[in-house]
Amino acid sequence: xxxxxxxxxxxxxxxxxxxxxxxxxxxxxxxxxxxxxxxxxxxxxxxxxxxxxxxxxxxxxxxxxxxxxxxxxxxxxxxxxxxxxxxxxxxxxxxxxxxxxxxxxxxxxxxxxxxxxxxxxxxxxxxxxxxxxxxxxxxxxxxxxxxxxxxxxxxxxxxxxxxxxxxxxxxxxxxxxxxxxxxxxxxxxxxxxxxxxxxxxxxxxxxxxxxxxxxxxxxxxxxxxxxxxxxxxxxxxxxxxxxxxxxxxxxxxxxxxxxxxxxxxxxxxxxxxxxxxxxxxxxxxxxxxxxxxxxxxxxxxxxxxxxxxxxxxxxxxxxxxxxxxxxxxxxxxxxxxxxxxxxxxxxxxxxxxxxxxxxxxxxxxxxxxxxxxxxxxxxxxxxxxxxxxxxxxxxxxxxxxxxxxxxxxxxxxxxxxxxxxxxxxxxxxxxxxxxxxxxxxxxxxxxxxxxxxxxxxxxxxxxxxxxxxxxxxxxxxxxxxxxxxxxxxxxxxxxxxxxxxxxxxxxxxxxxxxxxxxxxxxxxxxxxxxxxxxxxxxxxxxxxxxxxxxxxxxxxxxxxxxxxxxxxxxxxxxxxxxxxxxxxxxxxxxxxxxxxxxxxxxxxxxxxxxxxxxxxxxxxxxxxxxxxxxxxxxxxxxxxxxxxxxxxxxxxxxxxxxxxxxxxxxxxxxxxxxxxxxxxxxxxxxxxxxxxxxxxxxxxxxxxxx
Numbered sequence: 081x082x083x084x085x086x087x088x089x090x091x092x093x094x095x096x097x098x099x100x101x102x103x104x105x106x107x108x109x110x111x112x113x114x115x116x117x118x119x120x121x122x123x124x125x126x127x128x129x130x131x132x133x134x135x136x137x138x139x140x141x142x143x144x145x146x147x148x149x150x151x152x153x154x155x156x157x158x159x160x161x162x163x164x165x166x167x168x169x170x171x172x173x174x175x176x177x178x179x180x181x182x183x184x185x186x187x188x189x190x191x192x193x194x195x196x197x198x199x200x201x202x203x204x205x206x207x208x209x210x211x212x213x214x215x216x217x218x219x220x221x222x223x224x225x226x227x228x229x230x231x232x233x234x235x236x237x238x239x240x241x242x243x244x245x246x247x248x249x250x251x252x253x254x255x256x257x258x259x260x261x262x263x264x265x266x267x268x269x270x271x272x273x274x275x276x277x278x279x280x281x282x283x284x285x286x287x288x289x290x291x292x293x294x295x296x297x298x299x300x301x302x303x304x305x306x307x308x309x310x311x312x313x314x315x316x317x318x319x320x321x322x323x324x325x326x327x328x329x330x331x332x333x334x335x336x337x338x339x340x341x342x343x344x345x346x347x348x349x350x351x352x353x354x355x356x357x358x359x360x361x362x363x364x365x366x367x368x369x370x371x372x373x374x375x376x377x378x379x380x381x382x383x384x385x386x387x388x389x390x391x392x393x394x395x396x397x398x399x400x401x402x403x404x405x406x407x408x409x410x411x412x413x414x415x416x417x418x419x420x421x422x423x424x425x426x427x428x429x430x431x432x433x434x435x436x437x438x439x440x441x442x443x444x445x446x447x448x449x450x451x452x453x454x455x456x457x458x459x460x461x462x463x464x465x466x467x468x469x470x471x472x473x474x475x476x477x478x479x480x481x482x483x484x485x486x487x488x489x490x491x492x493x494x495x496x497x498x499x500x501x502x503x504x505x506x507x508x509x510x511x512x513x514x515x516x517x518x519x520x521x522x523x524x525x526x527x528x529x530x531x532x533x534x535x536x537x538x539x540x541x542x543x544x545x546x547x548x549x550x551x552x553x554x555x556x557x558x559x560x561x562x563x564x565x566x567x568x569x570x571x572x573x574x575x576x577x578x579x580x581x582x583x584x585x586x587x588x589x590x591x592x593x594x595x596x597x598x599x600x601x602x603x604x605x606x607x608x609x610x611x612x613x614x615x616x617x618x619x620x621x622x623x624x625x626x627x628x629x630x631x632x633x634x635x636x637x638x639x640x641x642x643x644x645x646x647x648x649x650x651x652x653x654x655x656x657x658x659x660x661x662x663x664x665x666x667x668x669x670x671x672x673x674x675x676x677x678x679x680x681x682x683x684x685x686x687x688x689x690x691x692x693x694x695x696x697x698x699x700x701x702x703x704x705x706x707x708x709x710x711x712x713x714x715x716x717x718x719x720x721x722x723x724x725x726x727x728x729x730x731x732x733x734x735x736x737x738x739x740x741x742x743x744x745x746x747x748x749x750x751x752x753x754x755x756x757x758x759x760x761x762x763x764x765x766x767x768x769x770x771x772x773x774x775x776x777x778x779x780x781x782x783x784x785x786x
Contacts, residue, residue, distance in 0.1 A: 085134070085141050086469075087439040088432075090411035092145065099125070099410045099430070100142055103385040106351035108145035111193045113350050122352075123416045123428035124372055125387045126360065126402070128394045130565030130576070131516045132470035133432045135389030139356045142387060150351035151198055151336070153187035155180050158359035168222055172315045173214025177325045177364035181332050182207060184355055185233050188336065195348040198339040200233040201289035202331035205274065207233075209307040210324070212269035213315045224253075270307045292334065296327065322367065329371040333382040340383065352385045360388035369427070370398060377423035392565045394429045402427035434467025437767065443469070447476035453486045456726045459767025460489055464723040465578050471512060474499065478508045490667075490724035493585065509582045516579055518564070521557055524549060526590070529583035530600045530631075531573035532624060534558065539607040544599060571660075581723055584665045601628040619653075623660055630664040635714060643702070643710045646742070651749025655756055655773055662717035666724075682725065687715040688734050706745075713738040720764040732761035 091098050094107045094114075101107050102117040103125065116122070127135050136156075143154045157180070165174040185200045207230045215223050257272075274290055293299060296306030314324040336353050357365055365388065372386060394402060401422035405414060410430055419425035435443065440462040444453065457479065465471030477499060478485075478492040485491040496505040517525055527544050531537035537554045561575070562568050569575035574583060588597045608625040626638040638661050646654060666684070686692050690712060698704045716735040720727055739757035743750045756773045763770050 085137055086443050087435045087467075088134070088138060088141075088407075090407050091138060092141065093411070096412055099414065100145065100387075102413075103387070104146060104150060104351045104354055106146060106149055111149045111350060116352070117413060118416070121376065121381060121418070121426075122383070122385060123403070123414065123418075124369065124376075124426055125385075126369070126394055126399070126427055126429045127387065127389045127432055128392060128429050128565070129432040131391060132468045132512075133434065133565075134469040135391075135432060136358050137469065138432070139358050139387065139389050142354065142356055146351070146354050149193055150349070151188040151190070151192060151339075151353040152356070153184040153354070154356040154358065155184050155364075156358040157362040157365040162363060169211075169226070170214040172317070173211055175314070175321065175325065175364070175367075177367045178207060178210055178314075178328060180364035180368060181328055182230065182233075185332060185335075188353060188355070189233060189235065192349070194350070197235060198336065199235070200332065200335040202292045202335050203328065204230055204233045205270075205290070205293065205307060206310055206328050206331050209266070209270050209311040210314045210328070212266045213311050215269070266311055267304075267308065270304055270311070274304060274307070289335070289338070292331070322370075325367055326371040326374065329368060330375060330380065333372075333375075333384055336384055337382060352383050354385045354387070357386065357388040360390045361392065365390075366398060373423045373426045376426045377418075377420075390429075392563050393431065394427075399424045399427055399429065401425040402429045404429045404431070406431050407433045434465075435462070435469055435472060436467065437462045440465075440467065440472050443472050444476045444479070447473060448480045448486075451480060451483050451486070453479055453483075454726060456765075456767060457486060457489070460723075460726050463767045463769060464489060464493075464581065466576070468516075468578055470515060471578055474508050474512055487726060488724075489726060493582075493724060494589070509585050513579075513582050513586060516582065518560065521560075522586075524553075524557060525574065526583050526587045527596070527600055528554070528557070529574045529580050529587065530604060530628075532571050532604075533573065536604055536607055536624070537573045540600060540603055543603045544596065577723065581665070585667070588665075588667050598632060601631050604628045619657075623657055626661045627664045630661060630718070631666070635711070639707065639711045639714055640699075642714060643707055646706075646710070646746070651746060651752045652773070654749075655752065658714065658717060659721070659770060659772075662714055663721050664718070666718060666722055682719065684715040684719040685728065685731060688712050688719060688731050690734075709738055709741060713742070717760070717770070720760070721770050727764040727767075729765070732764055735764075736761045 085092075089098060091100050092108050094101060094110075097107070097114050101114045103122060105113055105116045107114050127138060129135060139154060143152055146152045157176070161183075162176040162179060165171050181203060185203055189198050189200065191197050208227065211226050211230065291303050293303040293306030293310065294301045296309055298309060299306030310324050310327055313320040315321075339353075340349055357368060359365065360369060369386075369388060372382075376382070394404075401419060401424040403414075403416050403418075403425060405416075405428065407430055409415075410428075414428055416428045437459055441458040444458040444461060461472050461475050465475070474497065475489070475492055478495050478497045481497055482492065482495045485495055493509050494507050497508045497511060498505040499511060513522060524541075524545060527540050528537045531540050534551075534554060537558070538551045541549050541551075541554055558573065566579065567575040572580060574580040587600060588594055590596050605625055605628045608621045608628070622641065626641055629635075630638050642654070642658055642661075645657075649657075666682075690708070693708050693712075696708060696711070698707050712734065716731055716738065719725055719731055720735060736757045739753050739760070743753035743757065746753060752773055759774055760770045
């Protein structure tokens, strides 16, 4: 695998063979065969997952692993060339799928070890017929340019230098002459193309290719009529175009099959052709996937290994019957078998998993090289990113470029990082957001990231977003995030903790005085103060209100609530409340006017260690020791739960001590509090979220505790 591609051995392992070599029949980066898992019919593999999980990196690695050893093509459906027809070309004679097939064939045609170029006469004829329908008002130079590019799909790589190019030029001249004559344009162009194929090549293979379109529906055994019908269906659009495009896909696959037909080609070519389709959620991805799956379901077999990258989990109607596997499950075998009654079952959806802590450690080491980084940094990066490969790599690059800041994740995520040789340096969190969230909704998501559900998101939208962004838009955006693969987490509008942290960081930095940051949290405080204004229970409203007050740096209400409810609230509920409230975002302290201090200061450490106890005014009638203990505990959890802060041993020790002391005061909840005093510091030091308390060996509160 590539230097920075980790945790993907299930795809690329050579011995025993991972999924890629079992599909292609070749070991990665080597011209050496290996047994295929599906010798008769192979699945259309679709790699699924949210942004940043490395689908594009995996496909690029596959291309590099097999380039030069077997025919391979990588088509990125997010490319600008698929957004619209080339300048001057009418839309009725072009589609993203026709463009994608042309680009795929151009790449697949390249010579490989032991075998020459592949020719695509069937696809060439079909693409000429499609293009010809847009030549009515074209000048001869545009026609010549379009024709020559398509005709070069039939370049043979002859030892006679330039033969194919000169042949293409002659054919183009014939087609241009036919297209610019007074006769029927399309018919003349098709006739000239077919005549040129038959005259220019004498092999039976090319003769078969010239006659292939005789079997087009209603062609009556005439290839010329078949191409005319294909062109007309394409030009008509809608379902008719889909029908024509399906035949173009079939033409590509038939040409590939021809290249492997016969004794000599089978001896020369090791491995199946490999077609990689990135961002398959965008055109031409859906059309290509559908065409291949439908043909395979109808018994029109091919031996091409297709691997696509799809944003989201693929739970669409088009793939509803697909076989689903997690990445580790396909490491040695996929156990894929199609359902004869469901075309989409010919797809095998493989969900890419996040990096493990060990993968993150190796990736940080690869990026940072000899740079000495704090030992907690890789695991802290894993906790922050959740193992998102893009997040880990960008933050590791930030550490490599700012070695003096490697002890602070908060500094690394805001530091400017240059990811491209000639690109501008940008703050790391902006680089990440550019690639992790929909660009057209970045501003709205920046505000809504502070919300917890649909109602609170609507309250934020009404107060802080333009009037034309209403409840329907909020719901549509929430559904879009889920469709793109972000987790759905109760209590958070943006389910991914990593993406939410980045969005909140952007919200905080949008104004020098953090005006919009404060406005968002103040709006939600008012929202949760309004009884009946939302679906949350009274206890939930209190938790959310305290959370947003703490995000603004006000801890008094949270301390009072935790202090007053400790004696009687169920211990498990009390710990959950503490954990939730203390998960509030924290960014470095500001002065009374909301401006940043010159030097970032984390005031939570001083509170946790008791350095500010003497300055506290304890409310009348409240036990001082208990009040200060709860205050220290809250700030300790707040700091250790912060994904942007590396854990400190002394803060963990204080957390352990304060929970131990509380366990002595609450016999009914002793076991749970004691377990939390062990689990939470250990999790923090290991770079894991604090998590829920494991009470498997703890007695229920109702039983009197331990």
